[in-house]
Amino acid sequence: MSTRQTQAVARILLTPAVALLLIWMIVPLALTAYFSTLHYSLLDPVSERFIGTANFRYFLTDPAFLASLRNTLVLVGSVLGLTITLGIPLAHLLDQPVFGRSLVRLLVIAPFFVMPTVSALVWKNLLMNPVSGLFAWIATLFGAAPVDWFTSHALLAIVLIVSWQWLPFATLILLTALQSLDQEQKEAAEMDGAGPLSTFTHITLPHLARPITVVILIETIFLLTIFAEIFVTTGGGPGLETTNIAFLIYSQALIQFDVGSASAGGLVAVVIANVVAFFLLRIVGRNLEA
């Protein structure tokens, strides 16, 4: 009797959260799907009418879409590559018994807590400005010409900023995984005469396979929709050089007020994100049973 009562209470306690998330998931997405079939401009709301799949044809064949898809892939791929290849040695270093380890740890994870608008503007102005930025001064010290980052290498500049923000995340997760690696196993390998390199490739790296996968998937979900860093630095330019899919949809919606096309783009973004989400949920779900 008491269990039935408990279960009824449990269901009541669960309902508000489920209901809210259900509404949050269904209503806006259904509206996006609906808008995507309309000719609907906020500048000219009276001309609203059903046009079927025309928005999708327009969005997918727009040269801006291909450019932004390419930029999105470059951005996600480069940031993943940088944060993981730098994160592994960094985590390894922080796993050593160095002096002042907890202080170094604080320094390394700090960028993760800096709000995106601050990171982007500090990098753009204080560091990357071609005249008064610190990088320009360093370049002249070595007799090189300062790089005008946001004119000639805008996407690379964004990649560097975003990598700086996400390196702590990758490092922290890999470090946590390293710390759970059985010390005895490593010592046994060393006693059997395995050098540090072969211990790393045969014991440490396989152990890191799962955390690396988790880092890749979670970072991808966030990196697919990088927005603020582009918004405050380049506004998607020069041209379309730093426009990713998220920024393209934003500009169609709130700059060109083309609701229909932006909604079609939104659904395309959902499809791309779902592919990633599918794999992440499988990994997380497997862990849930254990």
Next chain:
Amino acid sequence: MARTAKTRHKVLMTAAAWLSGLLIFFPILWMLLTSFKTELRAVSTPPSFLLFHWTLENYASVLQRSAYLHYALNSVITAGGSTLIALLLGVPAAWSMAFSATARTRSILLWMLSTKMMPPVAVLVPIYLIYRDLGLLDSKAGLVLILCLGNLPLAIWMLFSYFKEIPKDILEAARVDGAGVGRELIHVLLPMALPGLASTSLLSLILAWNESFWTLNLSTSSAAPLTTFIASYSSPEGLFWAKLSAASTLAIAPILVLGWLSQRQLVRGLTFGAVK
């Protein structure tokens, strides 16, 4: 001899670790230094590292002339409010799933997580139009709602993983003693779950404080939190580096401290328990 080799190794590793740490932290340090320079000094080359005339004028001017406190208060209200509501909804839900699990609990948890994977930009248009029609654009209530929705799945997941670790026997003992469900929740569960609650709130606060998609798109002035305020420095006429640095330092300092305090629990929350 082996001992000296070991010491040398440790010294080398220490040097490498500190060098990387300082390099990664450098942009923040540079921003901090710039915030104490005059505007002229901030843009002059060669840059000065420590030997410059230190001044607090940027902080004074940011605090007095830019209504900084208005934006900071908005950040506190929206991040704090959304965290509070996420906890109020999340604690009962996580408790229910951790202690009265049904056949569907696993799929409900995964489904909740999947709402986090919807790219926000996909629902920008409908949310913007709904907010416009309900008068929620540039309102604190609107931001609290959307930030709360973003953090709720994470909060439930994190709380669930903490609640799972509380031994069920203790609850049953309380039940035998005749404690009702409500008393069970407040007197038995909450004290044991306090560390988990604390780290969940910290993570939720940090994420809501730094959230920069919805805050930039749904607020302009009256509800604008610090993310939007800092973004206003991106306009060409707003480029005062020393003041930008001072405003930025003030904006990130509280959350940096909270982040440092919660770093050990962070991994668990950020990976949905996939890495502990």
